[in-house]
Amino acid sequence: MAPSPDPAAESVILREWTRGATSSDEAFEQLYREYGPVVHVWLRVRAGDTTADDLFQDVWAIFCRRWREWEPQAGADPADARPVLSFLFRTCHLVLLAHRRIAKARDFRPIDEAPDPAVDGHAAAMAHVQLGECLSAARHCCSDEEMAIVSAKLAGVPAREIARTLHITEAVVDHGFRNAVARIRERLSPPRRRRTR
Amino acid sequence: MTEHEIEIAIARELTGATADHKGPRHTVKGAREVMEAAAPERTSRVALLAELEDLRLTFQDLRHALASPEAKTAGVTGRWTALDVVAHLASWAVETRREMERLLARIPFDYAIHFEAEGGPRAWNQREVDDRAELGLSELVDELNTETERLVDLVLNAPAAALEEVVELPRTSGEPPQRWRMPLGAMVLGSCWHARLHLRRLVGERRI
Numbered sequence: 064m065a066p067s068p069d070p071a072a073e074s075v076i077l078r079e080w081t082r083g084a085t086s087s088d089e090a091f092e093q094l095y096r097e098y099g100p101v102v103h104v105w106l107r108v109r110a111g112d113t114t115a116d117d118l119f120q121d122v123w124a125i126f127c128r129r130w131r132e133w134e135p136q137a138g139a140d141p142a143d144a145r146p147v148l149s150f151l152f153r154t155c156h157l158v159l160l161a162h163r164r165i166a167k168a169r170d171f172r173p174i175d176e177a178p179d180p181a182v183d184g185h186a187a188a189m190a191h192v193q194l195g196e197c198l199s200a201a202r203h204c205c206s207d208e209e210m211a212i213v214s215a216k217l218a219g220v221p222a223r224e225i226a227r228t229l230h231i232t233e234a235v236v237d238h239g240f241r242n243a244v245a246r247i248r249e250r251l252s253p254p255r256r257r258r259t260r
Numbered sequence: 261m262t263e264h265e266i267e268i269a270i271a272r273e274l275t276g277a278t279a280d281h282k283g284p285r286h287t288v289k290g291a292r293e294v295m296e297a298a299a300p301e302r303t304s305r306v307a308l309l310a311e312l313e314d315l316r317l318t319f320q321d322l323r324h325a326l327a328s329p330e331a332k333t334a335g336v337t338g339r340w341t342a343l344d345v346v347a348h349l350a351s352w353a354v355e356t357r358r359e360m361e362r363l364l365a366r367i368p369f370d371y372a373i374h375f376e377a378e379g380g381p382r383a384w385n386q387r388e389v390d391d392r393a394e395l396g397l398s399e400l401v402d403e404l405n406t407e408t409e410r411l412v413d414l415v416l417n418a419p420a421a422a423l424e425e426v427v428e429l430p431r432t433s434g435e436p437p438q439r440w441r442m443p444l445g446a447m448v449l450g451s452c453w454h455a456r457l458h459l460r461r462l463v464g465e466r467r468i
Contacts, residue, residue: 092291120289120297121307127298128449132456153317154310161309168416197269217271227317241263248266 070219072097073145081135091130095123098151101218105155108198109210114162121158126151149224152215156228200250201243209243216240300446305423308415308445311452312408318459319404322346325463326397336461344389345458346400351388353407356451359429360414363444364422369430374437381431415448 076097080090102122106115129150201213208229215225216236226233289297326332332343340348355373362369373381392400415423423445431440442450 088295091295095291095294118306120294121304121310123294124298124303125307125310127295128300132453153314157310157313157317158306160313161306164309164416165305197266201270213270217267227321244263244266244270247270248263251266 069097070145073147077135077147087130091127094126094130094147098148099123101148102151102155105152105211105214105218106159108202108214109159109207110162118155118158118162122151122154125154125158145219145221148218149220152218152220152224153228156211196251197247200247204246204250205243209239212236212239213243300449301424301443303445303449305415305418305420305445308423308448309412311449312412312415315452315455315459316405316408318456318463319401319408321463322401322459323397332397336458340389342462343397343400345462346397346404347389347392347395348385349455349458350392350400350403350407351385352451352454353404353411356448357407357411357414360411360444360448363427363429364414364418372430372432372437372439375431375433377433411448411451418444 073094076085076090076093079085080087085093099119103115103119106118106122110118126147201210205213208231211229212225216222222233222236225236229236231239326342326346333341336342336345359369361367373384375381395403424443426441427444427447429440429442429447432438433440
């Protein structure tokens with residue numbers, strides 16, 4: 064199974080739109096269908112379900128406005144085969160930062176960012192099964208930046224764009240990715256048994 | 261599990277979570293609804309802050325794109341060099357922040373910037389660029405960053421109703437001159453659009 068999303072889809076959508084085979088609105092709808100799920104997952108792994116739904120609207124509203132200014136060729140970075148995916152990753156990150164800044168200024172925490180009550184075993188269990196074992200482990204042992212790196216790299220966002228968005232170097236992106244994966248592996252390893260004589 | 265297997269597993273879980281998202285738990289809007297919600301007058305505070313931060317990322321790109329003397333002095337418009345355009349952006353960053361401050365404090369404007377049918381407020385723009393003629397790239401980018409951060413603080417602390425309120429700007433066009441009216445949030449969004457319009461030509465290789 065290939066990591067989502069389909070690497071070729073964006074270039075096909077942009078090519079068809081550029082040559083006039085699809086309208087701007089149709090191309091937007093196709094991009095929304097293609098990347099809506101991955102945008103939602105990016106937000107979920109870093110912000111939780113309830114907040115992700117709200118921020119999802121903001122990310123796509125921003126992209127929708129930007130899409131109306133999008134020029135088919137001029138300004139494209141030749142090294143970036145999927146400029147829309149890169150743009151969406153950056154926008155997710157900035158929207159998350161904005162949300163956190165507002166929350167900090169208002170001094171409130173969204174309900175799904177609040178710690179689970181100690182007695183609520185069901186909520187804790189649900190948090191664990193939300194995204195599967197590996198992603199769940201990642202959420203426990205990775206920093207927010209590492210989660211951004213891991214989820215973006217595995218979705219195909221170029222390291223250069225990840226680095227620019229997070230204000231780090233490409234080397235730090237690679238190092239962070241390796242570190243995070245190693246830590247997730249360690250967390251998923253079965254506990255070592257103590258030797259007994 | 262090897263580290264490569266971990267990578268494949270996470271990728272599969274992303275795919276699985278994606279598939280789940282497409283299923284019955286999918287609670288987000290359809291594409292058409294998103295397009296309707298993207299109207300400038302309906303922009304949320306989160307989106308405004310994200311747009312302003314995106315500009316700040318691009319200001320950093322300016323330092324690299326215009327590092328050489330040739331890049332700084334390259335003609336971008338018929339009358340302005342690349343550095344003049346950065347000065348122009350700085351002048352509008354200051355003006356936008358000042359307007360926002362006065363509008364939030366409900367202080368009336370005692371001036372107006374008149375936009376001609378073509379070329380915008382040419383005299384005002386040129387005067388502002390001339391005022392910054394002695395400044396280098398670093399100082400201009402610092403000014404852009406500082407003013408945008410101040411605008412971020414204003415957006416962050418403005419009452420929600422104020423961002424949606426239709427306001428009258430100290431900008432006019434037409435004959436006789438008519439004041440521009442728009443929601444405050446849309447004014448901030450328009451300022452981001454104007455900056456991107458110029459930044460695209462200065463740091464062209466990026467999607468902005």
